[in-house]
Amino acid sequence: MSRPSVRIALTVAATLVPMWALAGSVFLNGVNIDGVKGQRFEKATVRIDAEGNVHIDAPGYAARVTTVTPTPAPAAKPPPTAPPPAAGPLDAGVATAPVPAAATAPVPGRITQRYWLVTEQTTPGMTDFDIDVYVNSRWVRRLRNNEEQVAQDITRELRPGANAVTLIARKAQGSRRSTSASNVFKVIIGEGNEGGGNVMIDTPLIRFQKTAADAQDATEEFTLTTR
Incomplete structure (x- = not known):
């Protein structure tokens, strides 16, 4: 019994590259793969349309477009709070409000089930x-x-x-x-x-x-x- 072939999945980040914009776009089985480098496709048919776009028809390959979300920059830490001044003669018997503790960072989500x-x-x-x-x-x-x-x-x-x-x-x-x-x-x-x-x-x-x-x-x- 021959071993079935494994389909190859190609994940492509959706980015814009000016070089491809000048020479037309590249499509793999109908999916835009501008910016992909270092790939080789076996048993593929290549055609160029009237607008200069390159179409690669390659059975056995699949392209998936993934939107890349930039990681937000960490928020700046607030300046340290100055300690309250020492009580003087006029402050005797005056209650002061406690300084609130710094907020605790949330605990990352965890899987509780098996x-x-x-x-x-x-x-x-x-x-x-x-x-x-x-x-x-x-x-x-x-x-x-x-x-x-x-x-x-x-x-x-x-x-x-x-x-x-x-x-x-x-x-x-x-x-x-x-x-x-x-x-x-x-x-x-x-x-x-x-x-x-x-x-x-x-x-x-x-x-x-x-x-x-x-x-x-x-x-x-x-x-x-x-x-």
Whole structure:
């Protein structure tokens, strides 16, 4: 069985470069990639339109535009407060207001729950699908068609707040072991706990599945918000 190829994801920061503005823009599969350097595209078709724009059609490559937000400069520290003057004869018996303490910096957000990835297969090996798992554009693992049930704690792969989870299912090439929709490969991600050697998903947040009746590769993106 040949190993499926891995699609390459190219992240491009949305910036303006005067040099490209003079010579037209460059597009990869319809996405503007001005400013990208040091890239090589295999098996690509290149065309130049009437306005001087360069269009690269390269199957197997994808470009994603990301807006880069500049980090704000740290706020200037206020000048130190002068200590109150010592009490004199005329100040005897006069109460003074206490100097307020400096504000405490907020504690960064933390994930208080545990998040698990669990698989379920009717019969391992019958769907002929392998599933790649990405969290925030970072590859986590490949779920194999012929392996037993997987239960993995993915909390450390997540960040507080919203997370992008992408599941890519690829059909194995060659003869199919089954074409029945009753053979199912499920992936469930959610909040859960572990105890006694068992993992319990209390709150399922993501559900993804393929069956042996499916013949095409599939990609699905989800947003998982931690708490």
